[in-house]
Amino acid sequence: MKKNKISFETSFWPGCVAGNPFKVIDAFFAFADLDYYKQNLTEAVMCSYKKKVYEANNPSNAFVFYTAINTFLKVCYCLQEKSKKWKVTASLCSETVFQLSSLTKEEYENPFIVFQKAFDEKTLEEFESFLCQILELSLSPRAGDPYSDLTTPYIYLIKMLDALELIRERGVEKIKKTHQLVSVTE
Template identity: 40%
Template structure:
């Protein structure tokens, strides 16, 4: 099966480019914490429906978040093609050690976080998620209200799920000090 690999465009928000989705996720969560991304997305969704402009004192920070989330969407599109090795830490059940015990993921999604990406892209295409993100940020930064695309809730919920799944993968398999930073070949065979 041939896969389409989309450029990650990490150089727009970080000092280096990334071609490996795992390395991008590491850089993504080094830029902001999971809770911060979720909070920002919630605020963007709120400001879409008001005439108030989101962060009028410094709207440029929203563009950095937008660029990082767009790169994340491209990386998550690649992650749908990865599967954890049987018996790997991805088979764990929710526990007290996880940051995501009370997350947006179901029990099955918690056990198999790579499946979240596959399910998300069965529901909507990468282009649909990018349109959602662009429209949400555009409306939050402008005095106009209400989206032109009819369903903004579904991509929002799936974006939250993808964020949780990516954090869970990172939590289970390491971060910048751990196994996500070896060469791409080692990473791909690990999962």
Template identity: 35%
Template sequence: MKKIKTDLDTWFWADKKHYGLQLMETFFQFNELDVSKERLSNMMNYAVKRNSWINEDPAVIFEFYQSIRSLIRAGYLIMLKKRKWTIDTQPEKISPWVLGLLSEKEYRNPLLVFKKAFRAYTLKEFDYFLSGIVYFSMGVYENLPERNIVMPYIHTVKMLDAAHLILQRKREKKIVDKN
């Protein structure tokens, strides 16, 4: 049987050996975590408002759409590799401010975020969600999105947090390995 390769439209972002992590690193080189969350939140807010549209440059929105789309694909690739990014901490040592939307379990193992997200939605459904909020936030439309876009939004915000956490732990591991 012929092996079918999944095309993730990310061939220009990273080499084949370290696709997922390089895509995440590239995303966070151009987008800060808090700015990304705020932009995603603004897009979501304007997507569900009927008579208003987002005040940002369409080129910035489109670039963000492409980069977050690649970040979601990076999470999918990392989830497939099943590498461990866990941390051993006591429950009382984790501050609620650090967790954000993540549960303590997800904070300890950020791959759970990607597993839950891709168990609930496929890559195509995340693409549909992202293109939908871009479309509806860029203009005034009579219709609203026909699907529930709240859950994919929550999963996307959690994926942003988890990706940032994975890269942070990777940097910490490199520092410990050098010493």
């Protein structure tokens, strides 16, 4: 059976980067840094509750941000499957203060766990719906009353951003299969 590949749809913001999610991660962070994504996501969520319009001076920025985060979601969804074949390179620092405060110690050691937890909680479609909803509400000049939970997907997006940055910084390596001979005794 042939697997359906997810299109990362990167043509709107970094140019055409396709196929390899690790190359898309590099393009994602080459386009903007972690703080940019976190700040814009937080601002969009905050504006969805207020009359303040997100990116009122340049609404096209909201579209570019939407396409980048939508690509980010697809990469994260893909990475939950890659966790079976790849592992994050070991951290050089042992017991230091976590640089990425949204992650637990376990998630810091293995950032792939974040994607598994996120997509166990919400589907890719639910995260995409959340993204559409916050942008719709934040671009409206009227104060919105979100009819669904915005907190849970927001927290998972922040955690996934931190996990993706950690993967990019530390790098990944393929998990080598080890064949062990099992002795059967009677």
